[in-house]
Amino acid sequence: MIRSGKFAALGLAIALAAAGVQAAAPQVKTQAPGYYRLMLGGFEITALSDGTVDLPVDQLMDKAKPGTVVKALGKNYLKPPVETSINGYLINTGTKLVLIDTGANGAFGPTTGKLLANLKAAGYQPEQVDEVYITHLHPDHAAGLTKDGQTVFPNAVVRMDQQEAAFWLNADNAAKDPAHKDFFPAAIAALKPYQDAGRLKTFSGETELVPGIRTHAAYGHTPGHTVYMVESQGQKLAVWGDLMHVAAVQFPDPSVTINFDSDSKQAMPQRQKAYADAAKNGYWVAIAHVSFPGIGHIAADGKGYRWVPANYSIKP
Numbered sequence: 001m002i003r004s005g006k007f008a009a010l011g012l013a014i015a016l017a018a019a020g021v022q023a024a025a026p027q028v029k030t031q032a033p034g035y036y037r038l039m040l041g042g043f044e045i046t047a048l049s050d051g052t053v054d055l056p057v058d059q060l061m062d063k064a065k066p067g068t069v070v071k072a073l074g075k076n077y078l079k080p081p082v083e084t085s086i087n088g089y090l091i092n093t094g095t096k097l098v099l100i101d102t103g104a105n106g107a108f109g110p111t112t113g114k115l116l117a118n119l120k121a122a123g124y125q126p127e128q129v130d131e132v133y134i135t136h137l138h139p140d141h142a143a144g145l146t147k148d149g150q151t152v153f154p155n156a157v158v159r160m161d162q163q164e165a166a167f168w169l170n171a172d173n174a175a176k177d178p179a180h181k182d183f184f185p186a187a188i189a190a191l192k193p194y195q196d197a198g199r200l201k202t203f204s205g206e207t208e209l210v211p212g213i214r215t216h217a218a219y220g221h222t223p224g225h226t227v228y229m230v231e232s233q234g235q236k237l238a239v240w241g242d243l244m245h246v247a248a249v250q251f252p253d254p255s256v257t258i259n260f261d262s263d264s265k266q267a268m269p270q271r272q273k274a275y276a277d278a279a280k281n282g283y284w285v286a287i288a289h290v291s292f293p294g295i296g297h298i299a300a301d302g303k304g305y306r307w308v309p310a311n312y313s314i315k316p
Helices: 002-018 068-075 115-121 139-145 162-168 171-176 183-196 264-281
Strands: 035-040 043-055 082-092 097-100 131-133 157-161 200-203 208-210 213-217 226-232 235-239 284-286 295-301 304-309
Touching: 035 115, 035 226, 035 235, 043 115, 043 139, 043 226, 082 115, 082 139, 131 208, 139 183, 157 162, 162 183, 162 200, 171 183, 183 200, 235 264, 264 295
Parallel strands: 097 131, 131 157, 157 200, 235 284
Antiparallel strands: 035 043, 043 082, 082 097, 208 213, 213 226, 226 235, 284 295, 295 304
């Protein structure tokens, strides 16, 4: 019995070798679809990845002492350029499907422009989106509104702060922000088919857009930059847009600004107030450029703060 068992094993090994089974499987080199869900009271929140973009953050951060940015990155096992997430957020209130920010539509290369595919992977279709809320009109937040000059969300109303629309939809204002002059034609192109269809609606001040979602002015990064406050059954989420960009640097030192800001002197105190309020009150925050899914809490830590990402759960 033992001899026959050995011969059988040897025969199987020879057969497998002949079939090439011992060869290594090819590497797949892809990630899972970029969506993540959690429940906020009765609302379903789905984080959607638009991909990532490499940013030379050591060259972009203002108001930082020489060497401190690279040092802060190193504490988090990072070095420039930093692969930086671009996140959008889909909110299903039960009666409305609302998308906050639309991604870059590939405006920053082939590693971006994934939001629409991830929305579909998450079980939704663009035709189902009722409203699109834009935090601000930089291309990585708004270029995904259109593709080849056509609306990506054919049934949606697009909403944003009136000051944001007035600034970026007037090409003459490029002289006021020459560092971002290319953003003006991009914003105009992204919004044109919605304007033509009468589906661009602006707001001013603190406004409830649908039950459970309110606007909060956070001007500075852009002239009409807006935070969206979401609340259901006593649970809260603040969708911050670009109040901050580099977690490793700006959580421990909120005074550090980035040269993407239209007005960094106005943007910095907005960030400081947002950090303090989120830490004090313990609600969720969702951030466009913190590592996907970009949802977590803020905790005070000495003179600064620390990021506490959402605990992963398969039970949203």
